[in-house]
Amino acid sequence: MGRSLSAWFEDRLGFSAVMGFLRKKTVPLNKHTIWSYTGSAILLFFGIQVVTGIMLAFYYRPTLEEANKSVARIMTDVPLGWIIRSVHFWSASAMIVTVFIHLFSSWMIKSYRKPRELTWMTGVLLLVASLFFGFTGYLLPWDDLSLSATKVGTDIPRSIPIVGEWVTKFLRGGDDVTGDTLSRFFSFHICILPLFLLLLLAIHIYLIQKQGISIPLGVEAGKEKLKELPFWPNFVYREIIVWLVLFGVLITAAVFLPPSLGKVADLMAPAPKGIKPEWYFLFLFQTLKLFPGKIFFINGDTIAVFLIVAAVVLFFFLPFLDNKPDKMKGKVITWLAWAAIAYAVAMSIWSLLT
């Protein structure tokens, strides 16, 4: 019965092609193989976000009047609601950390060189989507801290000449942060961004399957022999071990360090003291603070935002800039990666200390 059932599906869907491909797929074994675990780790955290997010959406009420109260209810009244919210909170940060590790490791080993440019570029867009997930999610509890963080965050695009005002208005649903902003952010968080991310992810994963896992430069040049590991079942088993360890750490953090909930956001109240964005935006926050009010006759903020946007654009086109990865140019770009990490970490720590 089982055999003929699978044969029935096979006749119509032809899935054996996919299974056959997965059985033949291999993962290169070299000193950089460890970084190949970061991709599926991101998927693990994202999957956890989807499941816990759906569950939270069962009880969360996305209106100005009820948002904070509904989160309080989830934390106190709903059975084990606190742990679902805590896992969602921690998995968000875990996902973003892993995205950054994944990104920097690809940068260092130059996986983005031909023919993998599109993989890198969809990857950068996936990073942007992840950060937007974090930004929109942060407002949803509608407490004093998240309101202030959103006010500051949505004010920053204003410094961009010409389009700035429109970007801010689009994000806020008006000139100010209001209940409309909350509705909009909720829509982004549970509908628009998931669709966007899933589309990008489909392209990203398809490219990886089609092109295979990249082989680092040294190996390619023939210095080391090509060693391979079968994807199924060997690499998958290893991935599952990694997932279980990561899951264990995540749950431990979630159980012992659940997030707090501030009091209801008051649109009339002054900004609370020591207001800071989420940790993954701290380095940008600190960068903006460094810029003086005016440089010559141009608004300091405008220059800062312009520089950041320029950096992101260069970042996006990195595969085309680093077209000689094994030469001096490539070494310089690797050094730039280290410099970027050092800068981001230093700025974040500085921001935390002040």
Add this chain to the structure above:
Amino acid sequence: MKIQHSLFTRREFLNGLLGGWLGALAATVLYPVIKFVFPPYMEPDKVALLFSDYKDMEPGAVKPFAWGVKPGFIKKKEDGSYLAFVGVCTHLDCNVSYMVDQKKFYCACHDGWYDESGKNIAGPPPKPLRQLRAEVEGESLVVKKEGVA
């Protein structure tokens, strides 16, 4: 007593350990998910009403009150004591109304009728309206579930 051959192979032992552990892990993850998705019953144990609102009822009169999120009816009996019903039809959970002229409860969904003591007399309802106890305690008229002190 030493047995000649092992009860299970090394593979079976390891598979059992691994599978058992993964099963326990799955159960640990599923438990909060299921508890979360099936929240506990929201009905109150008792509801305290202002007795002054119901003191001057005529014997035989029926007045509504809120039983948690459901409608309820307070009836003053001929002897002056109080009776309470949950105003939800026992057929398919529609809210019933009280027809003052006929002294009957009516469910509009499928034409169900209950008499003034809540007994189902016509239409599809299979059981009488659920009864609650109503007792005067000081300044409150306290409506309680059966079995609640």
